[in-house]
Amino acid sequence: MDEARLESILSRYEGEPYDLIPILQDIQDNYGFLPKEEVKAVARRINVPITQVYSVATFYKMFSLIPKGKHQLKVCLGTTCHLKGGQRLVDSLSSRLGVEVGYTSKDGQFSLETVGCLGSCAQAPVMMVDDKYHARVTVDKVPKILKQYQT
Amino acid sequence: MPxxxxxxxxxxxxRQLKAKFDPEQPRVLVCAGPGCLPLGSEEVAQAFKEALAEKGLNGKVVLKVSGCQGLCARGVRVLLRPREISYQKVTVQDVPEIVETTLxxxxxxxxxxxxxxxxxxxxxxKGEIPFYKNQQPIVLxxxxxxxxESLDDYLLMGGYRSLRKIFFEMTPEQVIDLVERSGLRGRGGAGFPTGRKWRIxxxxxxxxxxxxxxxxxGDPxxxxxxxxxxxxxxxxxxxxIVGAYAIGARQGHIYVRHEYPLAVKRLKLAIEQARDAGFLGNNILRSGFNFDIKVSQGSGAFVCGEETALIASIEGFIGEPSPRPPYPAQSGLFGLPTVxxxxETWANVPEIINMGGDWYTAIGTEKSKGTKVFSLVGAVNHTGLVEVPMGTTLRQIIYDLGGGIPDNKAFKAVQTGGPSGGCIPAKFLDLPVDYDSLQEVGSIMGxxxxxxxxxxxxxxDVARYFIGFLHAESCGKCTPCRxxxxxxxxxxxxxxNGRGEEWHIxxxxxLCAAMGSASICGLGQxxxxxxxxxxxxFRDEYEAHIRDKKCPALVCRPLLKYTIDPETCTGCLACVRECPVGAITxxxxxxxxxDQELCIKCGLxxxxxxFDAVKRE
Structure with missing residues (x-):
């Protein structure tokens, strides 16, 4: 475990039990997932039972206990995107990349997720790759978008 | 900024800001709201920057990136003030022409x-476009x-003006009286009177x-x-700040979902600016009042929009709701009284303080005062953000502002209130929209x-979609919901899947009767x-699925059949490459x-x- 790396995150907080979620968010952002040893260290430090840490880490969708891919694909399945074919977009990405929703492609390039709503409903169907929004993504646009990120 | x-x-x-402000100076506002941003607002703004520099207009023309300009369907939007020329569907290529022709x-x-x-x-x-003409923006x-990102801009528009009134002309009780008199009700969905909540x-x-x-x-x-x-x-x-002064709070939290990274960034920046300017912190404007705000980020759980679950989440627990009463106003964050x-409710407050309760009660219906912001989306020409007085009819919103249904298709329903709302059919199009009327027809304002x-x-399919969504998002604490x-x-x-039976209905x-009366929180209820x-x-649609094993709207996959019309097919093989199961030969x-045996009816x-050669029935 890289103690300095973890310490740089923990030092931003007072170390109270209510800091648990923001700390886990920082670890998730920094490491791309929640490594076991780091999570245990957080529990000890802020005096929260490891069972509670585990319940939080598995309840909220943004946390992952396994490493994620280089690029995060988030396909919106909000109501408007659902009506405009969001699920077909998921299917297309899934079959092209050979990856199920919630998992990462074998080459470690892409993790595929669905989200409740990205709030860009006027441009449905919408997907996000990392922090970039892609508007009106019909199935035929998928190859071109993926190409931008494939190395 | 002092x-x-x-x-x-x-x-x-x-006063100094106003003196410096030249109303005649041309201002270019590039929309970077939720609708335009994915279409390339940043690139368009950059193109303006370069084009203005090229024409030597730096310093003469002000370039700003603004929030949502409303008519998202025609993004990227660009508004040229002071003439209020509204351009739409602007791309990087259009920018030099706008600069040359207009500026x-x-x-x-x-x-x-x-x-x-x-x-x-x-x-x-802008003022001539029907979409804008029929709105009455207060919040927007x-x-x-x-x-x-500019506090000066906000101050120039009268920002933080309400603080003078509350700190130096009103007692907290008078602030509550004013908000109560205004008739403001919670814009989160349930419509609880805001003033009454503050008083409790x-x-x-x-x-x-x-x-x-x-x-x-979280509502999709x-x-x-x-x-x-x-x-x-x-x-x-x-x-x-107004609310905190009224109830006597020293600490505030803004809980934002993590799917909105830009909102988090802007709020954090604004809080910092407000702190530096002395609107947050100790002894604000020498009033003796102390107050500060912290931003908490959600972690991707819909149920956290429910107030007791949200509070649990700020405390560091999983977002499980608790039974009410006690209400958060009596026992909320860390067991202490919390408003x-x-x-949208908070954003209404400053203007109500500035303009007075009577001004607000003059807008809206008898029991629902003020305006309401709606995100108008789906099968409508002018998708976007609208703000109308309570009591505006669905027809006015969908047809006058929304420009009707695209492609000459027929209106079927409007869904309000997110997964907790209902689908309203055409016969209620003339319904004036307020909290009570929507509830009467089986939906909610949300x-x-x-x-x-x-x-x-x-x-x-729509109902199944919401049930699927809520099933995934239910926290699982109470049995009726789970x-x-x-x-x-x-x-x-x-x-x-074609296995529906008459007794299913x-x-x-x-099941609904049990869930509605016995679930702990609003999600299940x-x-x-x-x-x-x-x-x-829409019972006839259920009956078609159950009795005839048909989906009249051709949506439900397992009930469909895909074939290729040999006359129109060109053999380009685009479908063959896309078919995930190799069913096309x-x-x-x-x-x-x-091959109908292999086809999974995905519709890809x-x-x-x-060439429209693939047929669906």
């Missing part, structure tokens, strides 16, 4: 102005004027109290709060999502609305055929085909 030591200092600074020569770029889909009439000025008023909290005996802003806008199809947090973050902060209001559906939407949604989801799957109604409203108004440049071939 640190304001007193209200007079603030007033003096505002240099004073003309209009005809192809970039609004054209009415029905009358073909063209309008170049500043969104297409200010740069959300004020009267609680505990010394430490909190205010919370609920920015966990809703982006009003996102637009306000991103486009006018200081309004939310100002509203919270929790939605983003936070303001308004999703229009045409004949291509299947109402069984098990009820599991069973409803099972039944819907049976129906859309009464069973669904029975209102989960029945999409089911019951579609069963009530045939020679190149010859008609293809779908139908979507890929450029």
């Amino acid at each position: 640190r304001f030591e007193s209200v007079d200092h603030l007033t003096q600074y505002r 240099v020569n004073g003309g209009i770029v005809d192809r970039l102005i609004y054209q009415d889909p029905a009358s073909q009439e063209k309008f170049s000025h 008023r500043k969104l297409d004027i200010i740069d959300p 909290c004020r009267e609680a005996p505990e010394a430490v109290k909190f205010v919370i802003c609920n920015g966990d806008e 199809g809703a982006f009003m709060d996102r637009a306000v947090m991103e486009g006018d973050p200081h309004a939310v902060i100002e509203g919270m 929790i209001n939605n983003v 936070s303001g999502g308004m999703i229009v559906m045409d004949e291509t939407s299947c109402m069984v 098990e009820g949604l599991t069973q409803l989801k099972y039944i819907y799957n049976e129906i859309i 009464p069973l669904m109604e029975e 209102s989960a029945v609305n999409p089911v019951l409203s579609t069963l009530k108004y 045939g020679l190149k440049k010859e008609a293809q055929e779908i 071939c139908y979507e890929m085909c450029q």
Whole structure:
């Protein structure tokens, strides 16, 4: 475990039990997932039972206990995107990349997720790759978008 | 930006800003709201920067990136003030022409102005476009004027003006009286009177109290709060300062969902600016009042929009709701009295303080005062963000503002209130929209999502979608919600897979009755609305699925059949490459055929085909 790396995150907080979620968010952002040893260290430090840490880490969708891919694909399945074919977009990405929703492609390039709503409903169907929004993504646009990120 | 030591200092600074402001100076506002951003707002703004520099207009023309300008369907939007010329669908390539034609020569770029889909009439000025003409913006008023990252812009628009009034002319009780008199009700969905909530909290005996802003806008199809947090973050902060003063809180929290990274960034920046300017912190403007705000980020759980679950989440626990009473106003964050209001509610507060309660009660209906922001999306020409007085009819919103249904299709339903709302059929189009009227027809106001559906939407599928969504998001704490949604989801799957039985419908109604009365929180209680409203108004669609094993709108996959018309197929093989199961065979440049045994009815071939050769029935 890289103690300095973890310490740089923990030092931003007072170390109270209510800091648990923001700390886990920082670890998730920094490491791309929640490594076991780091999570245990957080529990000890802020005096929260490891069972509670585990319940939080598995309840909220943004946390992952396994490493994620280089690029995060988030396909919106909000109501408007659902009506405009969001699920077909998921299917297309899934079959092209050979990856199920919630998992990462074998080459470690892409993790595929669905989200409740990205709030860009006027441009449905919408997907996000990392922090970039892609508007009106019909199935035929998928190859071109993926190409931008494939190395 | 100075640190304001007193209200007079603030007033003096505002006067200076006004003196420096030249209303005649051309200002270019590039929309970077939720709708335009994915279409390339940043690139368009960059192109303006370069084009203005090239023409030597730096310093002469002000360039701003604004919040949502409303008519998202025609993004990227660019508004040129002071003439209020509104350009739409602007791309990087259009920018030099706009600069040359409009900013240099004073003309209009005809192809970039609004054209009415029905009358073909063209309008170049914002105020003439029907979408804007029929609105009455209070909450969205500043969104297409200010740069959300500039405190000066906010101050120039009268920002933080309400603080003078509350700190030096009013007691906390008088603030509560005023808000109560205004008739403001919670914009998060349930419509609880805001003033009454504040009073309950004020009267609680505990010394430490909190205010919370609920920015966990989870309803799919809703982006009003996102637009306000991103486009006018200081309004939310100002509203919270007023609320905190009224109830006697020293600490506030804004809880934003993590899917809105820009909202988090803008709010954090605005809080920092407000702290530096002395609007947050100790002894604000020498009033003796101390207050500060912290931003908490959600972690991707819809249920955290429920107030007790949201509070649990800030405390560091999983987002499980608790039974009410006690209400958060009596026992909220860390067991202490807490006022929790939605983003739009807070953003209404400063203007109510400035203009007075009577001004606000003059807008709206008898029991629902003021305006409401809706995100108008789905099968409607002018998708976007609208703000109308309570009591505006659905027809006015969908047809007058929304420009009607695209492609001459027929209106089928409008869904309001997110997964907790219902589907309203055409016969209620003339319903004046307020909290009570929507409830009477089996839906709810909710936070303001308004999703229009045409004949291509299947109402069984829509209800199944919401049940699936809520099933995934139910926290699982109480049995009626957890098990009820599991069973409803099972039944819907049976129906859309062609295994529906007549007795499924009464069973669904029975399940809904139990869930509605016995679930702990609003998620389970209102989960029945999409089911019951579609069963009530669109029962024939259920019957077609169950009796005839047909989906009349051609949506429910397992009930469909895809074939390729040999006459129109060119043999381009686009569908063959897309088919995930290899069900399409045939020679190149010859008609293809779908193996019905292998076909999983995903519809990818139908979507890929450029020649309409794939048929669906």
